[in-house]
Amino acid sequence: ACTSNTPAGNTSVKANAADNAAAGKPVTIGFSAPAADHGWIAAITANAEAQAKLYPEVTLRKVEAGKDAAAQAAALDTLIAAKPDVIVMLPHDGKELNSVGRKAMAAGIPVVNLDRAFPEDLAYRLQIKGDNYGMGVAAGQYVGAQLKATGKTAPVIGEIAGMDELELTQQRSKGFADALATFGFKVANRRAARFTADSGQKEADNLLQALPKLDAVWNHDDDQGIGVLAAIAQSGRKDFLLVGGAGSRKAMETIKADNSVLKATVTYSPSMASSAISLARLLAQGRGMGDLVELQVPKEIILAAETVTKANVDRYLTLGF
């Protein structure tokens, strides 16, 4: 500690945020995300491009990730060879592409990793994740609270997950189950769809057959939710409540309209891509985040999964994809 008696001396505070908007040195950002097979991924790429356009000094080099981890790895190899100032990527699978992350870092290119986590710290400079477990928790808490409120003691709860082979799907389901458990509730039937509307419709239809009586359903992904809602409408059943996931604009509009069983959705916003681009820019320019005291961008950011309901939907509409 310093011996001076002036109080504020050794506390690090920062009055006015440094203006991150001010243009800095030109930056090339390499970007790679899996081929969009559904809305959410499409939104990731779209957001990244849009955000990059906001900065005149930023040029975005997009490399297509191809159909699987191997293809993406190869694509990233060529990207690394081109030596951009920073790389933003959403890996097919965090564990499978971990080594590529390390490679880039070793080549002196800071890596910003999105959504699907790398196991090793050495593989990234900054990691921005949605909170998959938290997403499930949020859904579970909302459902639990609602059903408790209506005095249900042993409610019948269904779940329509996303692609079952993705780890994030497992994390989401775990969060959901754990949260429900705190109410003494459990999932009666869980179907896994494939993030597409037609698979959502099919699995929802199956679920409705399996559970003649139903109190609540959580659907992991609003894109496949289009099909889920369709199936429910077609069955003519209204006797339960539906919670969505990820937070698409369409879902939010439906919640706002409040004319269906869909009462809420828990966010897992592709806006993380926009943030990733702006932070990547700062990283490349060696600048910190305006409102943080630190001189550098932090190492990890986990977005909170928020629960969007009719009450707060207006604030979130803009984030909907």
Add this chain to the structure above:
Amino acid sequence: MNSPALGATPLDQTAVRRVTGLTDWWRDDRGEPVRRNLGLVVVLIALLGIGAWTRPDIFLDGDRLGPNLFSILKQASAIGVVTVGMTFVIIGGGIDLSVGGLIALAGVWSTTLATQGFGAGGIVFTALVVGLGAGLVNGVLVAYGRLVPFIATLATFVAARGLAARISGKQTQTVDVAAINDLATARYLGIPLLIWILAAVVLLGWGLLNRTTFGRRTVALGGNAEAARLAGIRIRPHTVLLYGVSGLCCGIAALMLTAQATSAQAAMADMYELDAIAAAIIGGTLLTGGRGTIVGSLLGVLVFSTITNLFAVNNLPTEVQNMVKGGIIVAAVLVQQFPFGRLRRRKPTS
């Protein structure tokens, strides 16, 4: 008679007809498709039995059984239509790997905002035309480009999915034309329209295959292309038409799926090629062509969608589903073979 009988002997015609006529017919080749199909019927009944045993509350309760059966049939409807088309192609000696892509293309193309502007008519028209058109492209590539069907249709498959993604901008296109979405809910005589459509396509397919020159020539083409050629059948145009039929079925299926999901997207109808081929083959269609039945294909589809339903109502986890599914498929085929196994002197590699 002055010469040895080469088809059947007097004995065979009279006494045998009367005495062993049935068993005879039964054991001989004319009985064969029926035998296979009966095998599948048995399998179906067994599956429903499992349902009744595991979920009596659904399978033994009239009010619930009905809806559940309907949902099995509705889920079988789109893939069923595709399988009918696939059956024609395979019997004709080809294969169509492009169906999933064609459905996506037809579905997406017919639900762009522009198309939706023309209303239900425009959507239906577009879906059918796109499906048929793409199917004909397959046919031309195979018949005139001399491409192996497997490769030709694989190529159109990737191309079609790509084009679909391009058109939709990778977005899920929701349908706002009520008339279309209603297809999924409408009923006639209490039976869902989707099921009627399936029934109609199966019936037409059956007639086309068994009662028309087109159908009989399709069997000839797949059974012995050289014989067909020497009989003056114009193989190439016929081949083009075969793939056209399959494409048209994809167009119809696209509409059925779009209506159910009230939306279309480039990734829709995932794995349909595999499901359709598998259903046809389990239904007794010979992958090498020249042999197959529409009814068998239908039964094949029903077996698969019943299995899915059983898994759902019993809440099996995905991975267990798969493990069990593998077993059931094997069992199903064995059941088909069992009673007559001895008679079917078929080379192991067939």
Add this chain to the structure above:
Amino acid sequence: MNSPALGATPLDQTAVRRVTGLTDWWRDDRGEPVRRNLGLVVVLIALLGIGAWTRPDIFLDGDRLGPNLFSILKQASAIGVVTVGMTFVIIGGGIDLSVGGLIALAGVWSTTLATQGFGAGGIVFTALVVGLGAGLVNGVLVAYGRLVPFIATLATFVAARGLAARISGKQTQTVDVAAINDLATARYLGIPLLIWILAAVVLLGWGLLNRTTFGRRTVALGGNAEAARLAGIRIRPHTVLLYGVSGLCCGIAALMLTAQATSAQAAMADMYELDAIAAAIIGGTLLTGGRGTIVGSLLGVLVFSTITNLFAVNNLPTEVQNMVKGGIIVAAVLVQQFPFGRLRRRKPTS
């Protein structure tokens, strides 16, 4: 003029050999596989040409061309190994839809914490044994269960993926055994180990098919199973072995993929069945069996991975990639046929 080719006396026999021998061989069917393969070589060169033209900075710059070619070959390595096995099965008159599932099963099983405990040896051993074992199961189902190969291997496919998911608890299992991960980086004589492995498998496969009784039996089996049977070939055991070979290749491929991804999971090797079959067929293997070459299959694999690489370095949007890919596949096959197309009077349905 007097046609020597029909001459009977030994004298003009030799004359024929000398005069028409080569062109004859070249033009008639025996030359066909070689012609096809040459066609594919042309296609490959053309693709590299496109590379040089679109990305001279990579394809014309020695320092970067090398690594890029290596990355093409490395990507071809695992699927290449699988395709060799697939080629045997198809030539033998069968088909193996299970490869993707078998790879996943072998990959996951060999990378459980338990197995990793036994170190590199344990992992390699497990992968190979699991692959081989599962392959033999396929063979038994086909040869003795009399299941159509398409159905039998489809069943094991879903079952294997399910079991893999079960074992891995749907987690991606990371590998901490350095020796394994090193497989992906190790080099001999400057050439990546993965490429050596591919080369070795291709060489062995070629020898097995063309220089051993096993290979001859395989061709006979696929060409005319009944004739093979009446020639005293024990077709069932042989069928079992065929699928065993394919399974073993899957085990090897599983190791190669695991090393590259430093991890294994139930969903790995997605679509490998389709890629392998497509590569084999584009390489000239007859889907109906009895004909095919290992070299052709290898070339088929290389064509596909080169295409992928071109897309990557030019970073075309995926949907465009697919659209173009479809076109390239068609073009590739047409190129193969072009120079001699007139001669190949092959029934459109073949």
Add this chain to the structure above:
Amino acid sequence: MSAAQHGPGDRSALPLPPDGPGDPDGLLLRLDGIVKTFPGVRALDGVSLDVRPGEVHCLLGQNGAGKSTLIKVLSGAHRPDAGRIEWHGRPVTLPDPKAATRLGIATIYQELDLVADLSVAENVFLGHEPARFGLVGRGAMARRTREILDRLGHGDIPARRPVRRLPAAGQQIVSMARALSHDARLLVMDEPSAVLAHDEVANLFRVIRDLTGQGIAVVYISHRLDEIREIGDRVTVLKDGRTTAANLPARTVPVGDLVNRMTGRTIEYVFPPRPAGPPDAGAELLEVRGLGRAGEFADVSLTVRAGEIVGITGLVGSGRSEVLETIFGARRADAGQITMAGRALRPGSVPAAVRAGLGLAPEERKSQALLLSEPVDRNMTLATFARFASYGVTRSGRERAAAEAVAGRLGLRPPGVRRMVRTLSGGNQQKVVVGRWLLGGTRVLLLDEPTRGVDVGARAELYRAIRRLADDGVGILLVSSEVPEVLGLADRVLLMREGRVVHEGPADQLDESAVLSLVMSGSLHTVHPTTERRPA
């Protein structure tokens, strides 16, 4: 069912219009300078042929001479590279089969070209089904099919049965019916009698006479010279793709003359001399006791000694092939036992039989014996390549040499053994099937219709080869529908009827008529529902 009755469907019964205008010499068809080359082969090298209305014009030539190619040109299946075709004196082109049919040319091809899974009727009318708006008139089709089958003396073949269920001979009848279903002026028959036994041939000839009586011309191909004498009017001889003699009088021209023009040599049916010494000299190799299979044959007992040729003949469908296939383990016997050199054979196992030294040249070359897209040598060594190999590594060089030797002996043409079997003529394919078992290592050889479609010269050679094998101590069991062949070649003869052996005795104590009366008395009444006979 006499040839007299003609139903309404039988339009070929209507009187012919007078020969078309502009053909002075009353020719129906004239071919001139027809050339057709295949990769590496000049199949037709300037062939000429003219056919008069109402005649039976026989085409004669060695295997590979070009007969089938010629008729494929005639039927629009092959396009000639050069040459002129005149129909009723007018030049025509035949771009495709339809064109030929439209002119009134109908063809029975050498290789059965039927669709296994279509019914008899559907095969007969394939391509010209009676239909309204694409809907097949099944009733009419079945009716007209029955009418045609009746004319062929086979009203017993059910019109709705899949042809797969018919025996080879039955299928041959169906392809004849198909040819008759067209309103033909010219009927081309490529070795129709090859799969027919004696009585069936008589039947065929009745039909042919009936047709020619109506002014319909017939081009008839066969390797059986006696047939040509019996049914033919004029003969044209092909050799190496060229016409070496045209329009010879079929009944009077000396046989030696024909053979000479075909082969350039002067052999006839010459059966190699039987060895002196008592026939039962050799040791018993194959012994069959009370062999039987439900519905096919019963209580068949026979022995084959080393160096002995045992012949079996009988009507089509008398069960001969079944017997051979059962001895060979390709079918499992219901009764009886089989021993090789005193050791019992494992029933129903071909590998066991092969290991014990048995070999079978099956009846249907395409479906049972050949790898059509593999070269000749690979086909010849199909049963023996393992023996050439060492430690599982094949020795292609040696195999080829061995194959070339056999090919030379059987006069395969073209002689090269690297040629794909598919491109060989029918008879040459048959040589490959038999040749496979001449490579040695076989102790008892089962031959089922070994000379089917093989030309006179090659036949003699084949007979000699078989006898040579016997002299080397191999036992031979020979099934043939050609009685003279059995009588001439075999030491001992078994006659089968309706799946039973009705006579056994030394060949030299039988003559053809005796055999026929033994075999024909009563006719075949067996159905074998389980045997699938796929069309070649």
